[in-house]
Amino acid sequence: MTPGARIAAAIELLAEVDAHDRPADQVVQEYVRQRRFMGAKDRRAVTDLVFAAIRARARTSWWLALAAGHDPEHVGSESVGEQAAQTPPAPRARVFALLILGEGWTVEQLAGVCDGTGYNPPPPDEAEQVLLSALEGQTLDDPRQPDWVRLETPAWLLPAFREAFGEATEAELTALRQEAPVDLRVNRLLTDGPREVAEALAAEDLQTQPTAYSPLGLRLTGRRAVQATAPYRDGFVELQDEGSQLIALLVAAKPGMAVCDFCAGAGGKTLALAAEMNDRGRLVALDVDGERLGRAGPRLQRAGARNVERRMLATDQDGESDPFVEENAGSFDRVLIDAPCTGVGAWRRQPDSRWRLSEHALTQRTQAQDRILAQAAKLVKPGGRLIYATCSLLPQENRVRTWDFQSAHPEFRQLPIDEVWAEGVGTDTTGVLPNDGQDLTLTPARHGTDGFYLAVFERQAQGAGGGK
Numbered sequence: 001m002t003p004g005a006r007i008a009a010a011i012e013l014l015a016e017v018d019a020h021d022r023p024a025d026q027v028v029q030e031y032v033r034q035r036r037f038m039g040a041k042d043r044r045a046v047t048d049l050v051f052a053a054i055r056a057r058a059r060t061s062w063w064l065a066l067a068a069g070h071d072p073e074h075v076g077s078e079s080v081g082e083q084a085a086q087t088p089p090a091p092r093a094r095v096f097a098l099l100i101l102g103e104g105w106t107v108e109q110l111a112g113v114c115d116g117t118g119y120n121p122p123p124p125d126e127a128e129q130v131l132l133s134a135l136e137g138q139t140l141d142d143p144r145q146p147d148w149v150r151l152e153t154p155a156w157l158l159p160a161f162r163e164a165f166g167e168a169t170e171a172e173l174t175a176l177r178q179e180a181p182v183d184l185r186v187n188r189l190l191t192d193g194p195r196e197v198a199e200a201l202a203a204e205d206l207q208t209q210p211t212a213y214s215p216l217g218l219r220l221t222g223r224r225a226v227q228a229t230a231p232y233r234d235g236f237v238e239l240q241d242e243g244s245q246l247i248a249l250l251v252a253a254k255p256g257m258a259v260c261d262f263c264a265g266a267g268g269k270t271l272a273l274a275a276e277m278n279d280r281g282r283l284v285a286l287d288v289d290g291e292r293l294g295r296a297g298p299r300l301q302r303a304g305a306r307n308v309e310r311r312m313l314a315t316d317q318d319g320e321s322d323p324f325v326e327e328n329a330g331s332f333d334r335v336l337i338d339a340p341c342t343g344v345g346a347w348r349r350q351p352d353s354r355w356r357l358s359e360h361a362l363t364q365r366t367q368a369q370d371r372i373l374a375q376a377a378k379l380v381k382p383g384g385r386l387i388y389a390t391c392s393l394l395p396q397e398n399r400v401r402t403w404d405f406q407s408a409h410p411e412f413r414q415l416p417i418d419e420v421w422a423e424g425v426g427t428d429t430t431g432v433l434p435n436d437g438q439d440l441t442l443t444p445a446r447h448g449t450d451g452f453y454l455a456v457f458e459r460q461a462q463g464a465g466g467g468k
């Protein structure tokens with residue numbers, strides 16, 4: 001494809017992303033699947049451009065409004081901003097603006113590449129030329145931009161971030177604007193550990209380095225796809241963010257235990273738990289979504305995890321327990337809740353999701369989280385643990401939920417996170433853990449992981465049977 005044809009494809013694809021109320025990565029995958037003629041380099045160039053445009057959506061929209069003659073105060077006001085966030089300018093204008101503001105192109109260069117020949121887009125017309133010329137020599141970030149624009153974060157969410165991070169809010173949201181690295185978890189069931197696997201990957205020209213906190217993690221330093229390599233095909237590694245790896249390790253599951261992964265989805269953490277248990281004991285993967293649970297099947301097989309029971313739960317809208325919960329009450333050593341959440345901590349991977357999030361959706365999530373906590377807690381045996389995790393950074397989904405849970409369930413005691421870390425991860429915690437020593441927040445700015453929250457509760461042996 002010519003550079004112009006790549007730009008045309010990016011504009012077309014961005015329009016499809018805007019038109020669908022679905023995650024952008026799904027729309028992108030479908031788009032490239034339907035265009036088999038695109039080579040790997042073209043695919044990468046087009047999708048990189050689309051995701052860069054999504055990451056810069058508020059800033060390019062702000063610049064385009066400014067160039068169209070709007071007063072910067074007005075453009076930046078939160079009500080206008082929220083509206084702009086819902087209906088961004090046309091994809092063509094955003095892609096052109098990105099090339100100028102983000103890549104330093106001139107309008108002349110743009111017109112040279114986008115000349116209307118072949119598959120190249122038509123050149124900027126007179127009105128576009130005037131608009132885009134105003135952006136020349138500028139950069140995406142500008143001190144006149146209000147925080148929500150500069151930080152690419154819906155204005156209504158800023159107070160929650162400020163509550164969570166105080167002075168570090170700017171740094172955290174800036175980190176959430178970036179692209180995420182690709183991490184691999186080494187499968188202890190089939191290998192001797194990361195060193196051996198790193199060598200096998202290097203033999204296939206895939207360079208990695210050990211992750212900072214997870215003893216099982218390797219971070220790719222290049223951009224080659226790991227899926228085509230033998231170590232991946234043989235189940236030696238699984239794609240998994242370092243933060244997710246740590247959540248699974250902090251379950252502190254051991255061989256022979258009874259462990260329940262209550263929101264198992266397609267099994268990302270189940271796989272890690274099976275490896276920690278050396279495939280011995282009882283490991284049950286539950287979810288209300290049968291299709292997702294089904295996708296866990298081939299992954300478990302590839303990883304050599306034979307000992308996993310998968311079971312679909314009835315949805316609990318009316319607060320009723322699934323029969324599985326009643327039948328298995330008080331019988332698990334570990335129950336992990338990898339709760340459905342807004343996914344704010346994964347904005348680096350799903351940058352579009354921030355603009356699809358609504359206050360209503362957040363409320364629905366927090367209500368589901370409370371219901372799931374109440375249900376899953378019933379499964380924990382005396383002396384056993386309930387592990388609550390989200391990939392959110394919003395207090396509403398994290399500490400507020402666990403405080404409410406704790407006050408309604410005095411039979412559970414929260415465990416200090418440094419003790420759990422020492423047991424599950426087995427490394428020094430200096431500089432990793434929050435000051436109060438109770439729960440854990442992992443963040444892109446501090447840890448280089450996706451954003452995660454985790455709290456661990458132990459059911460007191462005394463008063464066993466309470467809280468059912």
Ligand SMILES: C[S@@+](CC[C@H](N)C(=O)[O-])C[C@H]1O[C@@H](n2cnc3c(N)ncnc32)[C@H](O)[C@@H]1O
Nearest residue numbers: 262263264265267268269287288289338339340
């Ligand atoms: C964060 S995702 C899980 C990701 C998965 N643990 C992994 O590591 O790949 C949350 C999951 O919770 C499931 N879920 C939603 N409501 C639920 C409920 N009431 N009970 C159990 N699972 C639920 C969703 O279907 C979704 O798969």
